[in-house]
Structures are given as C-alpha cells and as structure tokens.
Amino acid sequence: MTDARTWHPCGVNLADSAFLRACRRQPVPHTPVWYMRQAGRSLPEYLRIREGVPMLTACSTPDMIVEITMQPVRRYGVDAAIFFSDIVVPLKAIGVDLDIKPGVGPVVADPIRDARGLEALRPIEPDDVPYVTEAIQALTGELGGTPLIGFAGAPFTLGSYLIEGGPSKNHDHTKAMMYGEPKLWHALMERLSTIVLEHLRIQIAAGASAVQLFDSWVGAVAPADYREFILPHTRRIFEGLPDVPRIHFGVGTGELLGVLGEAGADVVGVDWRVPLDEAARRVGPGKALQGNLDPAVLLAPWEVVERKAREVLRQGRAAEGHVFNLGHGVLPSTDPDQLRRLTDLVHEAGRQS
Numbered sequence: 001m002t003d004a005r006t007w008h009p010c011g012v013n014l015a016d017s018a019f020l021r022a023c024r025r026q027p028v029p030h031t032p033v034w035y036m037r038q039a040g041r042s043l044p045e046y047l048r049i050r051e052g053v054p055m056l057t058a059c060s061t062p063d064m065i066v067e068i069t070m071q072p073v074r075r076y077g078v079d080a081a082i083f084f085s086d087i088v089v090p091l092k093a094i095g096v097d098l099d100i101k102p103g104v105g106p107v108v109a110d111p112i113r114d115a116r117g118l119e120a121l122r123p124i125e126p127d128d129v130p131y132v133t134e135a136i137q138a139l140t141g142e143l144g145g146t147p148l149i150g151f152a153g154a155p156f157t158l159g160s161y162l163i164e165g166g167p168s169k170n171h172d173h174t175k176a177m178m179y180g181e182p183k184l185w186h187a188l189m190e191r192l193s194t195i196v197l198e199h200l201r202i203q204i205a206a207g208a209s210a211v212q213l214f215d216s217w218v219g220a221v222a223p224a225d226y227r228e229f230i231l232p233h234t235r236r237i238f239e240g241l242p243d244v245p246r247i248h249f250g251v252g253t254g255e256l257l258g259v260l261g262e263a264g265a266d267v268v269g270v271d272w273r274v275p276l277d278e279a280a281r282r283v284g285p286g287k288a289l290q291g292n293l294d295p296a297v298l299l300a301p302w303e304v305v306e307r308k309a310r311e312v313l314r315q316g317r318a319a320e321g322h323v324f325n326l327g328h329g330v331l332p333s334t335d336p337d338q339l340r341r342l343t344d345l346v347h348e349a350g351r352q353s
C-alpha cells in the first residue's frame, strides 16, 4: 500500500524507513534508534550555535531549528530526527508569559490556580507558529529519507508547569487542583488537549512523519487517578490525529504501562526501570515499544554501555516492534562518541535475519 504523503521528492518512500516500520510493528532490516534530547547540550556544535541565544529565541528561528535538528542526524546517523523545540513553545506562542531558564527549565510568570487563569489558554492556530511550519518544510527537504518526529507535551505535564509555575518535585498544587477541584481540572485539561492536538496537527501538516507525546511527569499519578483525570484527554488527542505513528512517553510509568497502552498510541515509550520484556507484558498486544537504556549508563566505560545495550536489544525482542532509545533524555555530560558507537552497535547487533 502506498501513501502519497510518505513519498519524498528525492525518490525515497519514508514508509520503508526502519523507524516507521518498527512503529507499525512491521519487519525491519535493523533495529531503528534515536535518542530523546539527541539535539542539545552534549553536542559541542549545539553549544556553539546557541552561544548568546536564549532557548525560546532559538525555538522560533527557522534556520536555527533546522541546523540544530540536523546536528545529531549528521553526527550519529540515527534513524529519526526530532524537531528542535520545547514543550512550552505552543503556550508561549498563544501569549502565556513564560521563559525557559538555563539549568532550571520552564518558568511561568502567573501560575494558573483558578477559572480566570484558564482564559490565557486560547486555541492555537498555524499563524501563531509560522516558524514551526517553515522549519519543518525546510527539514523534510534536508532530511531526505530520514523521518522527522514532531512532538508536544501532554496535558498533565504542561498543566504541572502552568499550575506550579515551574519545575516541581511533588506536583502539590497540580494534584490539589486535580483532587480538590475536578471541574476546573478537566476544563484545564480540555483546553490544553485542544492546543496540543492542533500543535501536533500543524507539525504533521508541515511534514512530520510521526509524533511523540511527552507526558514526562505523569509517573507521579496512580493508575486509577490516571484513568479518571488524564486518560480521556490523552485519548482525545490520539484519536484526533491523522494516520502517522504516535508515540506516548513518560518517566516512572512502570505501574501505568497498562493504562498508557489504552490511551491509543502505536508505540509506548518505557523508561529504564522496567525491562522491555516485562513492559511488553504490561502494555499488552498490538503495541510497539520504545526504549530503554538508562541515560546514565552512557557515562560508564564503553564495555558497560555495550553490555547493557545488548541486554536492551535482547529484551526488546519480546515486543512486537522495538525502537531503541534511552529511558529518558541524553544527559548534558554525555560524550557524543559514546552515542555514535551505540548507534553503530544497535544497527549491527539489532540486524534481524
């Protein structure tokens, strides 16, 4: 079956790429690999281009987005690129007063604590993020046969930044609203879902061949509460997307893997705490898995990286499709040479006969 959208002008059918095939649980010539936060502070070429440029300025400048997205593809030969941006970019684009503070993360000037605060969250339109469309269109040309992953933060994770006003260990205010003011909570989740869904659609319309929903901090929630307070909103997002592979990722989600499998993604991202064979059992049939080498392993000598990576590949065979990745983002102190060697190892060792 061919789909006009997957044919690249250079004559390659992106649907044949190992990454998209693994997401769709089809046989692959080798295990595909990319790394969360593959573009970023572990790359000297990234640090150079970012010198003196604030994060949110970089995220709204098409030339910089294209160059930074390409850097890890050139250096590592990964099987997918991830669009250089941040989860708070669509919120900034609709006028939420926030910044990304180096070494801290997103900081919001007026945290949302009541119904009035919701008014700041109007729907997003393509004209709010022209630089996203422009950069993705340029990238699909530059990338040739390498698929581009678009992404967004999920409503819980975005909600936590908006309610707390910044990064949070326990998500106290967030959970206080969730349990104490469920109507306000659902209204907030609904507004965020509308923004997230449209932001992902904009990226797909511009040329992204897959999307990842980052619900990084959702591991803080118990399964029954996930079902009640978060699942309906995540489902609406996945159901509303056009037919591209959808990846769903969170950290510390061992107990949530079953219910995450119900949210509707094609691929469930797994952190390093649960071995992939056990994760496959918890997620259930009909899903591919992505993960899950502990990013800190890359700080150890190569022999350790190799041993641990082979273990992940072996455990990943229990999944119906496996996209190799880390269990969370690349740590800033990672030696890029380790990631280059790891990419080669996954391609060699993950070759299926």
Ligand code: CP3
Pocket: 035, 036, 037, 038, 039, 040, 041, 050, 055, 082, 083, 084, 085, 086, 087, 088, 100, 101, 102, 103, 104, 105, 106, 151, 157, 214, 216, 329
């Ligand atoms: O993965 C990639 O290479 C694509 C780019 C990307 C960034 N942020 C760039 C970035 C992606 C996919 C994100 C997603 C993101 N942003 C998430 C979900 C993924 C995850 O890590 O769980 C979250 C929670 C955020 C919020 C955020 N933005 C944090 C926690 C930070 C780090 C703060 C710090 O400085 O330690 C940011 C800033 C950020 N986003 C940087 C990058 C490269 C670092 C800023 C810089 O280089 O100045």
